[in-house]
Amino acid sequence: DVQLQESGPGLVKPSQTVSLTCTVTGISITTGNYRWSWIRQFPGNKLEWIGYIYYSGTITYNPSLTSRTTITRDTSKNQFFLEMNSLTAEDTATYYCAREDYGNFMDYWGQGTSVTVSS
């Protein structure tokens, strides 16, 4: 069964960079036609799509976040990563990784990792 698991530091200081990892089991992230996505949910429950890395390695970002977001992967570990810099309190959220099917819907989600930006 496909499973995704996020991990991260939990608490980050303003202006710093957060690095999150998504570990995928049950399928290779290089399997065709899937996109490996990052999505965040703010307090109050609004969902925001951050971006994804395609099975081929192509990356697409939300234009509103592209200047301070980097998505990468390690195929040998079947992991993909999110780096976001210049954090402010407005980046406090639960960060999810998810698999996007070729029908452009997210069919598997991780359990989420909370990121709090505070000094």
Add this chain to the structure above:
Amino acid sequence: EIVLTQSPTTMAASPGEKITITCSASSSISSNYLHWYQQKPGFSPKLLIYRTSNLASGVPARFSGSGSGTSYSLTIGTMEAEDVATYYCQQGSSIPRTFGGGTKLEIK
């Protein structure tokens, strides 16, 4: 960016009641790219309906979806206590992917 507006934002229904949630898009979307998720408190969102009207694996038949263009809806034929959750629509038609603001469904 395609903005998705859901209504109502919150609602309460009695067991057995039929409920409908709507999702309005700021631009026309192919019905192949409008999807619904269910999120129960403390859990991650779960795919509920994909491509407007297709039930995800394990989803009870009391759930259904319909729509086209800029207007879509999610219906629960008979409300059950386990349906208490927040429901989100999502469009996969264009970048960035966007979600509706959510409809919180409670039980009376």
